[in-house]
Each structure stands twice: as structure tokens, then as C-alpha cells.
Amino acid sequence: MKLAARLSLAVLLVAFLLAPFLVHPGLVFIAGFAMIQIVFALSWNLLFSYAGLVSFGHAAFFGIGAYVSAVALRYGWHINFLLIPPISAVLGAAAAFLVAIVVLRRANGIQFSVLTLALSQLVVVLIGYSEYLGHDEGISAIPRPVINLGIATLDLNNPLASYYFVIVIGLIAIALIWLVVHGPIGRTMQAVRIDPERAAFVGIDVWRLRVVAFTLSGGFAALAGSLLAPWAQIVHPDYVNWLASAQPLFATLLGGAGFFWGPVVGVLGLAWLNYAMRTFVGLSEIMIGASLLVVVLLAPQGILGALRDAVRRRRGKVAGEHR
Amino acid sequence: AQSGGTIKIGLITSLQGGYAAFGQNHQRGAQFAVDEINAAGGIGGKKLELVVRDDGLKPDIGIAAARELAADGVRIFTGGLVSGVVLALNGIMGELDSIFVSAAAHGNNLTHEDFKPNYFRVTDYSAMRVGAGSHLVAQRYKDAKVWGSIAPDAEIGRSVMEVVNFHLPRAYKELHGAEVKMTETLWTKFGATDYRNEIARLMSQGIDGLIVGLGGADETTFLQQAGQLGLTKKIQGFFTSGSEFLGAIALKERTPENYWSGFHWYYGAYPDNPIAKRVVDTFREKGYGKHPDGFVGMTHAAISAISAALAKGAGETSKELIPALEGMSFDSVKGKITLRKEDHQAISDVNYALLGPAKNEDGWEVVDFARVDGEPFAGAPTPGQPLKFG
Amino acid sequence: MMSLYLYAIYNGLVLGLAIFLVSSGLTLAFGIMKIFNFAHGAFFMVGAYTAYALTGQEASSLFVFLGAALVAALLIGFVGVIADFAVFRRLAGVPAEYTLMAAFGILLLSNGVSKIAFGQAVHTVYPPEALSAFLDVGIPVSVYGLFIIGAGIVVFLALEVGLNRLWFGKLVLAVARDPWMANVAGLRVQRLKLFSVVLAFALAGLAGGLLVANQALSLDLGHSYLLYAFCVVIVGGLGSIRGAFIASILFGLAESLNAVVLPSLPGIATYSLLIILVLIRPQGLYPELSQ
Amino acid sequence: MLEIRSLDAYYGQAHILHQIGFAMAEGERISVLGRNGAGKSTLLKSIMNAGPTVRGEVLLDGKALGRTSASDRVRLGMSLVPEDRRIFTHITVAENIRLAQQGTERKSGLPAIADVVAMFPMLKDLVDRMGGQLSGGQQQMLAVARSVAARPRLMLLDEPTEGLAPVIVEDMAAKIVEACDAYGTALLLAEQNVWFARQCTSRVMLLDSGSLVFSGSWADFDASGELVERYLAV
Amino acid sequence: MILDAQNIEMSYGQLKVLHGVSLQVEEGQTFAIIGPNGAGKTTLFKVLTGERMASAGTVSFRGQDVSKLPAFKRARLGFGRTFQVARIFTELDLLTNVVIPIEARIRASGKSPGHWWSWEPSREVRAEAEDILERLGFPRQRWEDEAQYLSHGDRKRLEFCVALATRPGILMLDEPTAGMSPSDRREMTRFLARFKAETGITIVMTEHDMDLIFELADRLMVLNYGEVIAVGEPAAVRDDPMVREVYLGKGGQHA
Ligand SMILES: Nc1ncnc2c1ncn2[C@@H]1O[C@H](COP(=O)(O)OP(=O)(O)OP(=O)(O)O)[C@@H](O)[C@H]1O
Ligand SMILES: Nc1ncnc2c1ncn2[C@@H]1O[C@H](COP(=O)(O)OP(=O)(O)OP(=O)(O)O)[C@@H](O)[C@H]1O
Ligand SMILES: [Mg+2]
Numbered sequence A: 001m002k003l004a005a006r007l008s009l010a011v012l013l014v015a016f017l018l019a020p021f022l023v024h025p026g027l028v029f030i031a032g033f034a035m036i037q038i039v040f041a042l043s044w045n046l047l048f049s050y051a052g053l054v055s056f057g058h059a060a061f062f063g064i065g066a067y068v069s070a071v072a073l074r075y076g077w078h079i080n081f082l083l084i085p086p087i088s089a090v091l092g093a094a095a096a097f098l099v100a101i102v103v104l105r106r107a108n109g110i111q112f113s114v115l116t117l118a119l120s121q122l123v124v125v126l127i128g129y130s131e132y133l134g135h136d137e138g139i140s141a142i143p144r145p146v147i148n149l150g151i152a153t154l155d156l157n158n159p160l161a162s163y164y165f166v167i168v169i170g171l172i173a174i175a176l177i178w179l180v181v182h183g184p185i186g187r188t189m190q191a192v193r194i195d196p197e198r199a200a201f202v203g204i205d206v207w208r209l210r211v212v213a214f215t216l217s218g219g220f221a222a223l224a225g226s227l228l229a230p231w232a233q234i235v236h237p238d239y240v241n242w243l244a245s246a247q248p249l250f251a252t253l254l255g256g257a258g259f260f261w262g263p264v265v266g267v268l269g270l271a272w273l274n275y276a277m278r279t280f281v282g283l284s285e286i287m288i289g290a291s292l293l294v295v296v297l298l299a300p301q302g303i304l305g306a307l308r309d310a311v312r313r314r315r316g317k318v319a320g321e322h323r
Numbered sequence B: 001a002q003s004g005g006t007i008k009i010g011l012i013t014s015l016q017g018g019y020a021a022f023g024q025n026h027q028r029g030a031q032f033a034v035d036e037i038n039a040a041g042g043i044g045g046k047k048l049e050l051v052v053r054d055d056g057l058k059p060d061i062g063i064a065a066a067r068e069l070a071a072d073g074v075r076i077f078t079g080g081l082v083s084g085v086v087l088a089l090n091g092i093m094g095e096l097d098s099i100f101v102s103a104a105a106h107g108n109n110l111t112h113e114d115f116k117p118n119y120f121r122v123t124d125y126s127a128m129r130v131g132a133g134s135h136l137v138a139q140r141y142k143d144a145k146v147w148g149s150i151a152p153d154a155e156i157g158r159s160v161m162e163v164v165n166f167h168l169p170r171a172y173k174e175l176h177g178a179e180v181k182m183t184e185t186l187w188t189k190f191g192a193t194d195y196r197n198e199i200a201r202l203m204s205q206g207i208d209g210l211i212v213g214l215g216g217a218d219e220t221t222f223l224q225q226a227g228q229l230g231l232t233k234k235i236q237g238f239f240t241s242g243s244e245f246l247g248a249i250a251l252k253e254r255t256p257e258n259y260w261s262g263f264h265w266y267y268g269a270y271p272d273n274p275i276a277k278r279v280v281d282t283f284r285e286k287g288y289g290k291h292p293d294g295f296v297g298m299t300h301a302a303i304s305a306i307s308a309a310l311a312k313g314a315g316e317t318s319k320e321l322i323p324a325l326e327g328m329s330f331d332s333v334k335g336k337i338t339l340r341k342e343d344h345q346a347i348s349d350v351n352y353a354l355l356g357p358a359k360n361e362d363g364w365e366v367v368d369f370a371r372v373d374g375e376p377f378a379g380a381p382t383p384g385q386p387l388k389f390g
Numbered sequence C: 001m002m003s004l005y006l007y008a009i010y011n012g013l014v015l016g017l018a019i020f021l022v023s024s025g026l027t028l029a030f031g032i033m034k035i036f037n038f039a040h041g042a043f044f045m046v047g048a049y050t051a052y053a054l055t056g057q058e059a060s061s062l063f064v065f066l067g068a069a070l071v072a073a074l075l076i077g078f079v080g081v082i083a084d085f086a087v088f089r090r091l092a093g094v095p096a097e098y099t100l101m102a103a104f105g106i107l108l109l110s111n112g113v114s115k116i117a118f119g120q121a122v123h124t125v126y127p128p129e130a131l132s133a134f135l136d137v138g139i140p141v142s143v144y145g146l147f148i149i150g151a152g153i154v155v156f157l158a159l160e161v162g163l164n165r166l167w168f169g170k171l172v173l174a175v176a177r178d179p180w181m182a183n184v185a186g187l188r189v190q191r192l193k194l195f196s197v198v199l200a201f202a203l204a205g206l207a208g209g210l211l212v213a214n215q216a217l218s219l220d221l222g223h224s225y226l227l228y229a230f231c232v233v234i235v236g237g238l239g240s241i242r243g244a245f246i247a248s249i250l251f252g253l254a255e256s257l258n259a260v261v262l263p264s265l266p267g268i269a270t271y272s273l274l275i276i277l278v279l280i281r282p283q284g285l286y287p288e289l290s291q
Numbered sequence D: 001m002l003e004i005r006s007l008d009a010y011y012g013q014a015h016i017l018h019q020i021g022f023a024m025a026e027g028e029r030i031s032v033l034g035r036n037g038a039g040k041s042t043l044l045k046s047i048m049n050a051g052p053t054v055r056g057e058v059l060l061d062g063k064a065l066g067r068t069s070a071s072d073r074v075r076l077g078m079s080l081v082p083e084d085r086r087i088f089t090h091i092t093v094a095e096n097i098r099l100a101q102q103g104t105e106r107k108s109g110l111p112a113i114a115d116v117v118a119m120f121p122m123l124k125d126l127v128d129r130m131g132g133q134l135s136g137g138q139q140q141m142l143a144v145a146r147s148v149a150a151r152p153r154l155m156l157l158d159e160p161t162e163g164l165a166p167v168i169v170e171d172m173a174a175k176i177v178e179a180c181d182a183y184g185t186a187l188l189l190a191e192q193n194v195w196f197a198r199q200c201t202s203r204v205m206l207l208d209s210g211s212l213v214f215s216g217s218w219a220d221f222d223a224s225g226e227l228v229e230r231y232l233a234v
Numbered sequence E: 001m002i003l004d005a006q007n008i009e010m011s012y013g014q015l016k017v018l019h020g021v022s023l024q025v026e027e028g029q030t031f032a033i034i035g036p037n038g039a040g041k042t043t044l045f046k047v048l049t050g051e052r053m054a055s056a057g058t059v060s061f062r063g064q065d066v067s068k069l070p071a072f073k074r075a076r077l078g079f080g081r082t083f084q085v086a087r088i089f090t091e092l093d094l095l096t097n098v099v100i101p102i103e104a105r106i107r108a109s110g111k112s113p114g115h116w117w118s119w120e121p122s123r124e125v126r127a128e129a130e131d132i133l134e135r136l137g138f139p140r141q142r143w144e145d146e147a148q149y150l151s152h153g154d155r156k157r158l159e160f161c162v163a164l165a166t167r168p169g170i171l172m173l174d175e176p177t178a179g180m181s182p183s184d185r186r187e188m189t190r191f192l193a194r195f196k197a198e199t200g201i202t203i204v205m206t207e208h209d210m211d212l213i214f215e216l217a218d219r220l221m222v223l224n225y226g227e228v229i230a231v232g233e234p235a236a237v238r239d240d241p242m243v244r245e246v247y248l249g250k251g252g253q254h255a
């Protein structure tokens, strides 16, 4: 099991790295986009599967990163673009921190989810008022940057360069999220998710931990967002609204909640579904809706959950057998 | 690149959500044009092939589709309904060495501040349409002294109001030497179900005419409620910039009598145009309905433009097509259209129709129509710069 | 000026009760099945189309109008039967988030099917003769608006009494709270669950039928009300009918007054109200039912 | 009246009960003992068809129950008091009792709620209190009362004394015997409190790791030194 | 005096459940609270541990007033507790269950429990966790098992490990042997006795199992209708006729 999982991960990594040489540019674009979505979904899952908080408004933080980098590129800020993802992450984390200290004081559970939703919709409304952010039409035709690396320059107008830029930053983000989740903070977050009251009675400051989790998650979401502008070259309020916020939820559920790699499987599954349905013009809603239903009904644990059960069944090794 | 004697044309439009009806007509119009050309032997012996993709109203899906089609050898794109997607597609056409001939996107910015050399627009745009409309109503309602307006609080609504506020007073002054008062615009949000407060306010403003910047179902809801509360009867006339037959089809016998609707192309305005006649006939033959709208007409025109350029001997690459299209005039459902060299904007007629109730099976009819010359309202070409008035 | 405010209040009440008609079923579905039924708006829209198909642009009489709304309720209720057997029943015991995703699947599916079934044109429906009059009391009060207010109140009272006062409602709630124990105590759990699903769905259909003449009818109709309905369910207290009722009116009034007080910032009131209410009462207006 | 034949029970893939078989006569009272996790609760739930996946047969009056649902089994006269009580928190104590009576769908022969409350005096002052506002022990009492009120032919009690004060435990033993005698109810009692089990029942079964390792009278039980020792670990 | 509660009052809405309860626990003492069902034991427990705030009265710990402190702060000061129904971190393995409170303790003391980039607990933390598990009799090969598959008794034992990992000054045990089989119960009793002897830890507990009480408790308090009706040496309290009537009964089961 462990071995198979590691092998699949390795294969996936190689596929991402070699994509430009294996598939046509349309798919390469989708792959880059999927990487952005993966980081976004993982940042959300950090909250959901580890800290036990469901955010319905996470796209707002994604949007912070997206708009920061879009504005920087579009209005030609004099700043090395390599700094933009970390700056976005810090701004996203700061915003998330503010939201968390206000919202988590009062609400948790579904109320928390809804407040995040409301706040993110408010962000959409506010973007609509802003001339600088392009109102409801977003910022488009974003130029791709040329990055000065000191010894050399990296011109993202080169399709290969921009692809690997997204992939490498994405992989770094994934590695960071992995470390956070599996380290002491991750362990404590899990404890809080499983039983917050119990956690408090061993001396864990539940509120503070949730704030930390939300802040980290917001930071990573913004980091993911900052890759959107140079990659898609358009940033739009649609990437901030509630449907965008629902994407990581669907990806996580589809891949399998409770698994670190669940969102990765889910994002790729959704991307594949969208791609496979692209020629059914006008019918794609029906096809995607039906596929979602079928997956939920056949694999209510998500894809990874179904795989785990299948493996367990074959091995005859089962939950609760040993006592 | 050519592939086995066919020239592929990619149609990317929105076939989901509230715009699906328009997207569907986009597909039909383009298909008619392709069929006509192929029936006549294609272009230089090559057949045209239309490949359709839904953008799902999302820029990234549109981009992925364009890249996929480009990888498949498509160098010519058309369609484009919602401006978000068009802006996104616009941005990557250069990289794909392709051109995009858009058929419906209306934003001023596409041929101004967001101008891209690989982008052409065969239809009119917001400034032209609304400017011409302002001129038209000034001409028709010379006694109207006070004009009210209602528009969505979004880019689209704001750009409509910008044009109106410039052109309407100016038209009154020029035509009648009269001053006209514009009351403050009422801003609404998309998808509202209740405009009664706004209607009450408009009625209290003592307006003689009204500009409606709403579109789609929102416009229809507004018209329905305005009719019920008696606003439409109280004013001399009003116009909406771009919902074609939509309102009349919805309201049937309750269509107000003084309702000017803007069109990409109103087929009835071109009774003597053989191309228009062909499109109308095909549309009716195929059982798509009685009234083809401007979306049918404009993708048809886009394909006409493309085939005209190709027929001039241009290859499929953007290097050859762009110069061929720049400044070109071509015959279309709307008569002769010229693609302005500087900003690739079509200079053509602007179409309006006065819709009203009727005792026929539709419940409505076109009472009157207007073909306004769009050129005076197109403004100076300023690619890369925002549109300036005055 | 004064009358503009007065009129806004009246319109706010009409809008509020209209929102309540839509959200009553959603509240029920949430309170009882613990699912956030994304597809609720779509079913509301299908209900409206059904009524339109039966009555045309104007129902010939009040009786026909009401009959069509009832048929819409029955039809959507029947859809509820199918949804329960095909989806919800199978997802019992699975984490609630998955039901959410299933509901999203149903939403996409019903949107796609409606597009094919109803076409994409926009329609308008007018209230029947009996409801089309306006009473002039300084402001133009439409009889149809009064009818919506009345219908909302009737639905509210029926649900409030039925669910909280009547024994039957308590049984339904028992099944909602602890289906396992309800089963062990001998209650017919599947039947009671089916009943509540059908009731929740039928309410969506009924709302569609009753509100069809309030605004233009298009495939986006569900969308317009769904966001309000979600706000209302949250603010009301997740499953509390009484909370939903009061929240609906608050949102209706806020939205309507927004148009006269802050005309340059349309839509800001809804979000502000939502945020304020959730911040000052995070458990909702009537949290006792939600736990 | 009740017969179990080669019954296996599973949670998912986990095989919990192995080949359980025994029979109960009308009105008989049997205890099931066993260490934590031996499968006592699983046995009771399996008989009620309320949770575990069951293979093998459960027969009531000689008729195999097959896949009859728990709620239908209630109407055949069975009743389960689960170990975690599962009081309905949104209705009052009286309504909890009424709900259980409604579940039997019996039109007559059910005791009045007042009589039930009289039988369990701890509940007397609480009839109008919401189920969620009871203390642990009060809930436990209500759970038993609720079951007795349904006047079942077979009552399955899962650790009814857990969390009860000693004086109440003594009282409850008497009450259960009294109620069973009055209604001719058979009782299958899963317990950890051996004293209580002795007071209530005449026979005893011992479960170990999902298998039935002993079945007989209390006297036999006391005599079977090694087994008892392992269970009681004196 | 390690724990001193004065005149605690507490109500649920209109219903007053505790009417001025006071108790004092000496360092190293085992203090048991008994009383009939609904007397308010759990409620008192909640007030002492900070799960709920009392409507009146004060709780002080080692001379410090903790009445207003939330649960996690009291836990950091040295309140360890177990629950009537064992609460553990079900989806995590045994070792992690114990590592979490250790790391929380270290972090609360202002130090870092390990490098943030290292996913393994630090060597010291791990050693301490292993020591606790070993001391409570969990064999090494079970440390990686998920806690949710433990039996009732093992869960209670693991919860005990979790409570110990916070290095509490006082252990609050709510019915530590409830629902255990006689053998497990005996084992737990023996374990607690040994543990108490070895560490001299202070324990406050509620329990309905009189055998356990009389074996362990140094002092016994009886609660009835939210009031203290008796407090003192266990043997003395046992013979109090009032206590016999409202709580112990004829004592047949302890014969
Ligand atoms: N829902 C479940 N899913 C998986 N395994 C379970 C479930 N419930 C119980 N088990 C397992 O089944 C076995 C038997 O459990 P059961 O509850 O029947 O024991 P018991 O004899 O009632 O114990 P106790 O005296 O602690 O109540 C245990 O190993 C337990 O871990
Ligand atoms: N959430 C609540 N709301 C209202 N009343 C409550 C609530 N919880 C408990 N009570 C009441 O408070 C009193 C004390 O309850 P508590 O749970 O403290 O008793 P206890 O001594 O722990 O009893 P047991 O031994 O049965 O667990 C009881 O009368 C109970 O009915
Ligand atoms: Mg058990």
C-alpha cells in the first residue's frame, strides 16, 4: 500500500514535469492550472482535514494573491516577480488572521463556514466597486514577467519557462503544506479537529490553534492565487465567488476527505472530467452533474477512500479486528 | 498550418447558464456560413470546418479550449460572448499565432485600452450602439425634457451610462437646440427580482424618457413590473441597448408600445440584402424559429470576414490574416462592413427596432426600425488608450 | 419622498415573504436531513416553469393559478421521492459533506435538463385577474403582493404548528435527530424521512408556482432566490422555521430599503446584514432547534 | 420463543460474533456477561437487526426474522435499550415514553404514562423536562422506563446500571423483575454488574471474544471455576 | 491545600443545580465525590475543570484563583482530567495520542517542542510518550494502532495516559471504571492504587463503584440535590444513615 502510493506519487510528479513534452499545449495549460488548483485545494484541506474547519469563502484569499500579482504585473510594479508569491502569501495570511480573530471568537461549525462565505462575497462586491481592480470584468491581458535571477533572467513569456515556474513554486508550496501538516502543529490541529473539548483539557489553546491554522491556510491559498495571474493572464471576480470557494471542497471530497493527497486526486479528477466533457457542448452540465452523482453514490469515501477499502478487502485486513 | 484540405475555425462561446440561448445562435450562424461556403466549393478548394467549444462562462476553460484547438491546428477563432472570456482569449491569441474575430462582445475596452493586434470585432460596440441609440431617441422624442436611467452596477452598466450622459444632451442640442435634463442613474444588481422601488422612484422623477441598461431576464423583470405599475405608459419612449427580441418574446401582448431595442443585427432592416435573406430562410427552414437574432447574424458575418480575407489569398497564419483583414470591407448580413485598420473595429450600421404589442401569434411585432450610421459614434480609433469622449 | 420609504417597506415585506416561501423548504431540508440542498433553487425554478406550462402567460382564474401551483408542488414532491430513493437514502450514514456534493450534482443535472426541457427564452407570467388589481392607498399596493404575504404567513403557520406543536412533527424531528434510535424505538424511519424530503421539495415547487408571476421567468430564476434562502437558513438558526420566517422578513426589508437609502450601493445591505447578524447571534435567531 | 442459530455478526469487514446459538423460553430471563469488547452489545443489536451485518438466523416463535427491520421487530414485541441510552433530547420525558409506545403501534394493553412514571420514581419530578436536560443516570432510568412502557415480549437491556447510584441499582433490579413478571416479558440482559445480573435473571451466558463459552444456571456458573475466574479475575 | 472551592453555585437556565458547594483537597489526597443521580456531580466537575463557569463562588488552585480561567489554562496549571465516557483522539495512533499533550505542555511553557520542519516528534518527546505508554501496560507493537479500535477498558487506560502526559498536579477522574468489566475494573483499581502510592498524586473523582471508593478514597463527600450532606473519612460517611438512605441503599451488591 505504502509502496504503491509512493509509486503513484512519483509517477504523477514525473507526469507533471514532462507534460510539455508529452501532451498538447491545451493540456499543458490545464496541467498548470491544475497545479494552482491543487495548491489551493491543499490549503483548504489543511483546514478541513486537519483543523476541522470548513471555509466556504476561501476563494477570497486565493483572490488576494491573484489580484496582488495581477496588479503588480499589469501596472508594472518595480518588484522582482520572484518576491510576489511570498508577498501574496504574507498578505493572504494577514487577511486570514484578521478574519480569524474576529470570526472565530464568535462562531464555529456551520456558522463559521457561512461567515467566511459572506465575507468572501463581500470581497466580490468590493472588487466590483474598484476601478483599479477592473470592476466586475477583472484584470486581463496580464503580461508575463521577466524575472531577474541575478546570474540569469527567466523570461516567463517562454511557455516552458512559465510552466516550470508554476510547477516549481507549486511543488514548494505542497512540500511546505506537507511539513506543516505532519509536524507538531499538524498533530495539534488533528487533536482539535477530533475533539476540541478534549484538546482544551490537555492544555491546548483551541482558539489560538484555529487562528494559526486559518492564517496558514489563507497564506497558502493566496500563494496559489499569485500563480494565476502569470499563468492564465487574467484575473476575474469569478475566481473569488462562492463557486470558486466550493472547488476545493469538491476536489477534497472527490479525492477523499481525511487524506493529505485527496485534493490532488480530486483536482485531477475534476479537470479530467471537464476536459473529457468538452466536446459535449451544451450537455456538459448534465454529464458533469451525473458523473458527480455516480461518484458520490459509488464511492462515498472519495476515490482514495474507495481504493483504501478495496485494498483492505483484498488483504482481508479490516478495521476493528485487533483489539 | 493546413490539414488535409480543410481550414478549421474554432468557435468558442458560452453554452451554459443565462447566455446559452445566445451561444446557441452563435453556433447556428457560424454553421450556416460554413455550410454556404462549403456548398459553393470552399475557399481555394479547401473546405471550412467548424469546431465548437463551450467556455462554460469561465476564462480559464475558454483559454484551455483555445490552446487545445490551437494544438489541433486551429488558427482562426470566432465566437466570444461574455467579455471576461473574450478578454482572456484576446490575451493569448498572439502567443498562439492565431486571430480572434469576435461576434458579440460589446465592451469598449476590447478595441481601446485592451486592444490586441490579433483581435477583430465585426459587430458594433457599446459606445456606438448606445451613442446611436441616444441620437435616435433624441430624434424621435423631441418633446422629452427629462430622461431617467436605470442600469446594473457593473462595467456594462457604467459604460452604457457614460455614453448616454455624453451623447443624449448633445443630440438634443444639435437636433432641436434644446436642453435636456438627466436624472441620477438608479443602480441595481444582477439577478434582482424586484425593481418596484426603482420604478416608483422613476415615476416620482417626472421623466419623459428612460434609458434601460439592464439586460436579459433582469430587463424583462423590469419591463414587466414597469408595465404593471404604469411607468411605461407614462413616458414617451425608452430604449435598451442590446437585448434584441428577448423582452418582446417574454412580454408578448404586454410589450410596451414605445420600446426601442438595440440589435447586433435586425434582419428586417435588410430586406434587400441577399445574404441576410439567405440566413433568415435557412434559420426558418431548420425550424429554429421565425426571428433570427443578431447573434446568428454576427457569427455569420465573422465567417464572411474570415473567408473574404482567405479568398484574397491570405494564408491561415496571423501574419498573413491580420494585414488582410485590416481595413478590409466585406459583404455581410448587415451590408458592407469595414474593419477599421487602426483598432480592428467594425464600422457599420447600428440597428434598433421599435417593438410593440400585436394581435398575431407572437403577440408582438416590429413597429418601426432604424439603421443608424455608426461611424459618428464610434469615436476616434485609439488602440491601447481608453475611449475618450468629445 | 415619505411614500417612497413606505412603498419600500411594503415591497420589502412582499420580498421577505417571497424569500420565506422559497427558504421554508430549504430550512426543512436542513433541519431534518442535515443537508444543504444546493438544488433547491433549481427545483423552485422548475416549479415555476411547471406552473407557467399549465397556465400560460395569465391564469384564467385564481383557481387555475392555485391549482397550477399545487401541481407544481406535487410534481417536485415526486422528484423528491426519486431523489430520496436514488440518492439521499443511499447516503445515510455518509458524512454530510458528501450529500452536499450530491446535491450539487443534482443541481447541475436539473439545470442541464431544464435547459433542454424549457428552452432558453425568458417568459413573463402575470397574476390572474383576481389578483391583478392595485389598491391605491398613497402607494400602489398590489393585490398579488398581498397574496404573497398571505401565502407566506399561511405556510409559516402550517409548518410552525405542524412541526413544533403537533405530535407528528415531533416524530419527524426525532427521526432527524437520531434515526438509529428512532428505528429501534419502532418508528417507520424511512417513511418519515421520505415524507420530510417530499415536503421540503414540494415546498420548493409550491413557491415556484406561487411566485411565478412576481418576476420574469428564466433559467436563472432559482439563482436569484437561492442566496437569500441560504442566508435566511443560517441567520434563522439552521432548521428553525420561526427563525427563517423572521430572517426572511429582515432580509426582504434590508434589500428593499437598500434601494431607497443607499441607491448607489445596490446589494450591500444583504451581505452587511448577514455578517452583522451572524456576528451578534452566531447560533442564529432561534438556535434551539439546531444544536 | 426466541431462538438464535449459528449467528455471525460483522461491522464492515470485522468479524465480531462467531456462531452464536441459544434459545429462550417465554418469559425467561437470561444474563449475558463478558469482558469489554466481548460482543455483548453486538449480540443485542444483532438480535434487533440494528447495526451489525448479520449472518445466521434469528427466530421468533419459530419464524425466521430474516431481514425484518428493527422497527418491525418492535411491533413483533421486541425492545432494545442501547448502552448509550439515546434519549431524544428535543422532547420531554413523557413524550419520550409516548414515542416508544407509538412505535409498537399497539392500540391497547399499554400502561398509562403515569403508571410507568410511578414505577420509576426518580422520573416523577421530571416528566415535563426535556430529555436533553437530564443527568446521565436520569437518562438511563428513562431509557429503561421507555422500554418497559412499550410492554415488549422480549426486552434487550444493555448495561442498564451503568452510572446509577447503588441505591437505585437495587431498586431497579426489583423494578425490572416486577415489570417482567407483570407483563410476562422475557429479558436478555447484558451486564457488568454481576450482582445486578443475579438479581434479575435465572440463567447466564458468557461471551468471550465473540464466542459463547458458557451457558447455564447461576449455580453452574459459580461451579465452573476456571471460566468465572477468567471473567471476574479475582 | 491544592484545591479549594468555596460556595459554588450553578444553574442551567432557571434550574439551580448547585447550592453553594465547598470543598478542600489536600496535596496527595484522594478525594471522592458521590451522590445520587442528578445530584450535580458532573456539574461540579465541569465547574472545577473550567468546562463551565460557576454562577457564584470561587475555585482556587494552589492558592491561585482560577475561577475565571478557561479550561485550557487550568489544564496548563495542572488540572488533568478524564471523562465519564473516555475521550481520546480516535483517528490517531496511541503514540500520537500521548505525544500531543506532551508537545502542548512544552509549547505552553514557551519552548518549542521540536523543529517545525521535522514531522517526527523530537527524541525527548517520544521517549516520554513511550515511557508513559509502557508504564500503563501498552505493549510496543500496539503503539502504531489507531485508537478507535481499542476496547472500552483500553480506551480508559489510554485516556489516562493522555491525562498523565500533561504532568498534572491534580487528576480529575469522572467515573473512571464506569462500564468496565469486573476484571478490568479490578485491574484499574489496582493500577490507581499503585499509581497513587508511587507518585503521591492528588486525585478528585466521582464514582458509583463503592469497592473502588473504599479502597482508594482518603476523603469522601456526598452530594444530594446540589448540597453537601456529608463529608469526611470514608468509613464514617458510609455509616451515616442519611447517606445510606439516599445513596448506598442496603448495600446488598457490595456484600
Ligand atoms: N460500530 C462499530 N464498528 C466497528 N467495530 C465495532 C463497532 N462497535 C463495536 N465494534 C467492535 O466490536 C467488538 C465488540 O463490541 P461490543 O460493543 O459488542 O462489546 P461489548 O461486549 O458490548 O463491550 P462493552 O462491555 O465495553 O460494552 C469490539 O471489538 C468493538 O471494538
Ligand atoms: N444541560 C442541562 N440543562 C438543564 N438541566 C440539566 C442539564 N444537565 C443536567 N441538568 C440537571 O442538573 C442536575 C444535575 O445534573 P448532573 O449531570 O450534574 O448530575 P450527576 O450528579 O452527574 O448525576 P449522574 O450520576 O446521574 O450522572 C440534574 O437534575 C439534571 O437534570
Ligand atoms: Mg457494550
Ligand SMILES: [Mg+2]
Residues within 6 Å of the ligand: D135, D136, D137, E041, E042, E043
Ligand atoms: Mg454525571
